[in-house]
Amino acid sequence: MSEQFYSDARLYDRLFPGGEQSVDFYRTEAGRQGGCVLELGSGTGKKLIPIASDGHPCVGLELSPDMLAEAQRKADERGVKVQWVLGDMREFDLGRTFDLVFIAANSLLHLQKAEDLVACFRSVRKHLAPGARLIFDVFNPSVRMLAQADGVRRRRDALSFVDPDRGVVHVDVAETYDAAAQVTRGRWYFSTDSEADFSVAPLEMRNIFPQELPLLLTLGGLRIVERFGDWSRAPLTADAALQLYVCAPD
Numbered sequence: 549m550s551e552q553f554y555s556d557a558r559l560y561d562r563l564f565p566g567g568e569q570s571v572d573f574y575r576t577e578a579g580r581q582g583g584c585v586l587e588l589g590s591g592t593g594k595k596l597i598p599i600a601s602d603g604h605p606c607v608g609l610e611l612s613p614d615m616l617a618e619a620q621r622k623a624d625e626r627g628v629k630v631q632w633v634l635g636d637m638r639e640f641d642l643g644r645t646f647d648l649v650f651i652a653a654n655s656l657l658h659l660q661k662a663e664d665l666v667a668c669f670r671s672v673r674k675h676l677a678p679g680a681r682l683i684f685d686v687f688n689p690s691v692r693m694l695a696q697a698d699g700v701r702r703r704r705d706a707l708s709f710v711d712p713d714r715g716v717v718h719v720d721v722a723e724t725y726d727a728a729a730q731v732t733r734g735r736w737y738f739s740t741d742s743e744a745d746f747s748v749a750p751l752e753m754r755n756i757f758p759q760e761l762p763l764l765l766t767l768g769g770l771r772i773v774e775r776f777g778d779w780s781r782a783p784l785t786a787d788a789a790l791q792l793y794v795c796a797p798d
């Protein structure tokens with residue numbers, strides 16, 4: 549359950565700024581495909597707003613009303629038109645097709661059960677126009693990091709950020725790994741020097757190991773066209789932090 553984590557969209561954007569390489573990657577792919585673009589789990593529109601500003605008709609489907617409202621606010625501020633839809637990527641019917649569907653920044657890892665992942669891929673399949681692609685990125689699980697998930701709360705200095713209203717915000721995370729479910733269960737604590745734990749939110753992420761994906765995609769009516777291990781399109785190797793997939797209908 550991670551809904552609470554996405555209930556403060558401005559905090560989310562301050563926690564995770566940047567991501568220029570991934571924005572450039574998806575922007576390039578949208579240009580290569582041409583036509584209409586759908587993002588599932590579109591968040592605050594970090595990728596979709598730049599793609600729409602390039603002239604692509606864009607739809608963003610998102611589960612969190614707060615993230616959707618912030619995306620709408622940012623698009624309006626930039627004068628960019630995007631159709632924002634409240635919905636669940638596990639099952640959706642937009643009644644039309646797209647030239648590119650993408651799922652960025654680990655959004656897919658919020659689907660924990662294999663049947664949810666397959667249902668999502670099946671819904672995507674129905675929304676692909678001839679020649680269209682599904683592209684998504686998820687992290688490549690590190691068994692070393694999973695083994696270290698001992699439930700102890702630790703400060704993540706690299707994640708500290710400045711909130712204009714609160715000042716410097718420190719981030720602590722406590723994580724355990726449920727090996728049967730392949731789910732990392734985290735608890736994120738946000739504090740300032742004057743206000744300890746002003747926000748505490750659970751965040752759960754499925755770990756999808758590389759050999760699972762061909763099977764899950766096949767069950768969803770899709771096949772892998774290309775697979776990369778970083779944003780420069782290097783091959784997916786054992787030590788790659790990222791899994792990046794380009795898929796087409798089977």
Ligand SMILES: C[S@@+](CC[C@H](N)C(=O)[O-])C[C@H]1O[C@@H](n2cnc3c(N)ncnc32)[C@H](O)[C@@H]1O
Binds near residue numbers: 592654
């Ligand atoms: C890590 S954020 C990524 C946001 C955006 N794609 C980006 O690149 O910045 C994951 C997003 O997926 C959304 N999400 C989680 N489960 C979802 C679901 N079942 N259907 C649609 N969106 C979902 C969350 O609300 C959140 O906005």
